[in-house]
Amino acid sequence: MGDEVMVVTTHEGVPQEFYGAKLVGSRSFPCPWYQNVPLSLALSPRIISQVSQFKPDIIHASSPGIMVFGALAIAKLLSVPIVMSYHTHVPVYIPRYTFSWLVKPMWLIIKFLHRAADLTLVPSAAIARDLQEAKVTSANKIRLWNKGVDSESFHPRYRSHEMRLRLSNGEPEKPLIIHVGRVGVEKSLDFLKSVMDRLPEARIAFIGDGPYRCVVCREELEKLFTGMPAVFTGMLQGEELSEAYASGDVFVMPSESETLGLVVLEAMSSGIPVVGARAGGIPDIIPAEQEGKTGFLFTPGDTEDCMRKLVPLLENKELRETIGKAAREEMENYDWKAATKMIRNEQYEAAIWFWRKKRAEALGPLQWLTERLFPSPAINFR
Template sequence: MTIEEIEEVVVEEEVPPPLLEANSRPRRIALFVEPSPFAYVSGYKNRFQNFIKYLREMGDEVIVVTTHEGVPQEFHGAKLIGSWRAADLTLVPSAAIGRDLQAARVTAANKIRLWNKGVDSESFHPHFRDHEMRLRLTDGEPEKPLVIHVGRLGVEKSLDFLKGVMDRLPGVRIAFIGDGPYKPELERMFSGMPAVFTGMLHGEELSKAYASGDVFIMPSESETLGLVVLEAMSSGVPVVGVRAGGIPDIIPEDQDGKTGFLYAPGDLDDCVSKVERLLSCTEFRETMGTAAREEMEKYDWRAATRKIRNEQYNAAIWFWQKKRAQLLGPIHRLVRRLFRAPEISYR
């Protein structure tokens, strides 16, 4: 059984029903943060801050526990897989990662759950669209169509694909928001073209940059989910993303052309045609942007926190209880056989 099938068909004897929020009592929650080489990746700090914020909003007491034993020596191979297998429930950011875990036989499919990262729908909102920011991103030509990309500028992000896209879109400008080791190569690649590199932006500047674009293109085929796609859609900007990694979890097939566009990996014609369609029709672009914003309200941090608290944590406890019963059951039966209660006769 695949993750997708489990999400669609909940079998009563395998999975407990979700805990209704109305019947949920406040909890005392300990959040353990283990040091690792990945502790400072993009979004790590905000992810925990928002998670804690909305747990407390629901009435829970949250204690954060960190260890100070140093970074573990290995984060790959058998040792890591062994720790995954010990989990009662494994949360993944996309179905693609879940399939990888299944293929590696890390855990059973029914013990894998999708938990999409939350998006800060208040910080990434269409009302941040800003004329001054658009002047900056278009290098003083705000009336020109503007394609944007936000994220780390790394070779693994397939950003060279955007050069081919822009070669076929005369008169369209592109802005790269972010920094990374591939930036000098990209600047050489786009030399003489209408391209702007802003470097890293934060806070309200980043919110304005998202909302001031016309179309967001995501060419990376290695995204586990694609937080920047969520943020662009939350900002009301239509996304044209590659059909790979976690992007199809955000723009599923039945929403392709409604809340965003997907294009086939490496298919330049497919990508360009969809970008052109959006840039050539303001009404269609605004309609898709509005639909994207409405869809992202399902991904806000309140919804994501509610899901893990009332549904996924409940499932983890259920699996733990089931495992404990399986381990202790034979012992209980043996004890009952060895220490049978004496028969009492009333004759």
């Protein structure tokens, strides 16, 4: 398998190349519930032609959107193995954004897609268990996509007094809690209101924006925190985001629906202690044997348990620094290069093996019939 990569994206007007990968933009439309998330089927003749000319060894569909259907269609059309990564737990989100009766149909769609795939990659053991319990696909075709983080972009060296002034609203000496991520109802951010009610001296900064027509969007959250020492920066990127992570004291993650929790990885890589809900993929990042060493977990929705983990960190600078340093050292073992190497050398090879096996099983009866209808003549070696 070669090292050339083609990326088909929902964003139009993209450059032809990005870090050596060929980019192909597809026409898209906004998601009804997330206006800033573009959706595309990516099945235009132009895209099919470009993928065909590229002659891929394998197709990787990494999207919770409808493009996964297009990727599957192209894979079957070109007779190429396909890997799907499941990194957004859509059935959990549906009741919070739409109608509960849509959950069962969504599981049927997920089963259709992942049974058609040659391999499914998941970001955590918890999600793997959920898919196995729902019998989405055979257990041996569900593999863990090892966690990875850009440990150079998210680093303690980005700690900035100016950014801390901004996030604390001009009170950098006060304890500063930060949260980075989408401002959506599934993130349980209203839980942080009950936390801040008990921490009059602390400050909190929310970095990120919310989806369109969300029950708890950024505006609603701002109203909830009216009169409280909270700062809402909106979405930050690049060095500003790196500075925001590194300039806080503690990162709190109350969400119970994280499939992986990339922001938790980024916070730990930035040398910031994490206090996260014991749910979804977060216990994979802070396993039981590392609790109290590289971070802390609390019972989801339990304010008292959260406070027991959070208050000592806010009050004890030495403890914060010890946990933050241990978290940073742990994340140095999980850079993207190692994670990508494993996908390329192990997971993709497994998908190709499953694809070849499936193909051989499908062609077996035809081969048997051909041999009997058109037997090969016996060869006499005398």
